[in-house]
Amino acid sequence: QVQLQESGPGLVKPSETLSLTCTVSGDSVSRGSYFWSWIRQSPGKGLDWIGYVYYTGSTSYAPSLKSRVTISLDTSKNQFSLKLRSVTAADTAVYYCAGETSVTTIFDSWGRGTLVTVSS
Amino acid sequence: DIQMTQSPSSLSASLGDRVTITCRASQVISNSLAWYQQKPGKAPTLLIYEASRLESGVPSRFTGSGSGADYTLTINSLQPEDFATYYCQQFYSTPRTFGQGTKVEVK
Numbered sequence: 001q002v003q004l005q006e007s008g009p010g011l012v013k014p015s016e017t018l019s020l021t022c023t024v025s026g027d028s029v030s031r032g033s034y035f036w037s038w039i040r041q042s043p044g045k046g047l048d049w050i051g052y053v054y055y056t057g058s059t060s061y062a063p064s065l066k067s068r069v070t071i072s073l074d075t076s077k078n079q080f081s082l083k084l085r086s087v088t089a090a091d092t093a094v095y096y097c098a099g100e101t102s103v104t105t106i107f108d109s110w111g112r113g114t115l116v117t118v119s120s
Numbered sequence: 121d122i123q124m125t126q127s128p129s130s131l132s133a134s135l136g137d138r139v140t141i142t143c144r145a146s147q148v149i150s151n152s153l154a155w156y157q158q159k160p161g162k163a164p165t166l167l168i169y170e171a172s173r174l175e176s177g178v179p180s181r182f183t184g185s186g187s188g189a190d191y192t193l194t195i196n197s198l199q200p201e202d203f204a205t206y207y208c209q210q211f212y213s214t215p216r217t218f219g220q221g222t223k224v225e226v227k
Binding site for chain 2: 037047048049051060061063104107108111112113
């Protein structure tokens with residue numbers, strides 16, 4: 001398992017871009033051990049997968065968000081990031097970064113989560 | 121997308137009870153299923169993967185079973201720390217999808 005920590009603004013205005021970063025320790029994002037993932041949970045709701053980036057730079061996104069989302073790596077800082085454009089109140093959620101193991105493809109590492117509220 | 125349907129959405133149980141939660145996928149997922157536990161204000165933690173493999177450090181009272189599209193999480197002899205919400209998740213294909221959750225409450 002690896003240690004993950006989310007960071008970024010807790011408040012974003014409608015129509016703007018939500019930007020979060022996940023700092024990884026205990027492994028390198030440049031290795032192929034994990035698919036570096038984002039998952040969100042709206043208040044009182046279940047878990048929704050947003051997507052992942054692999055060390056090669058390849059990505060996979062949830063179809064419902066694909067037109068608005070970008071997940072990318074910053075290998076120099078051992079981080080990966082989430083950008084979600086044109087946000088609305090429906091994007092208010094706790095955002096988790098997570099590591100999906102590349103061998104068993106399970107989420108065995110999670111950040112603590114960060115609440116992002118979309119409001120003017 | 122593969123839809124994951126959990127039942128029940130909530131249940132009430134007492135200490136020492138056996139609890140069973142089911143998860144049905146909208147297609148065969150060939151044991152590509154994981155179970156997570158989530159406590160309020162915390163991130164989910166992995167309990168079981170590949171339908172029946174216990175994650176290291178997870179108590180043996182948690183067991184997973186099933187095949188095809190139908191899977192079960194059983195908690196034998198419910199302990200105080202087991203009151204939480206449980207989610208199934210398929211990793212057969214992308215997009216990864218979760219069940220809606222089952223909240224286990226004190227009876």
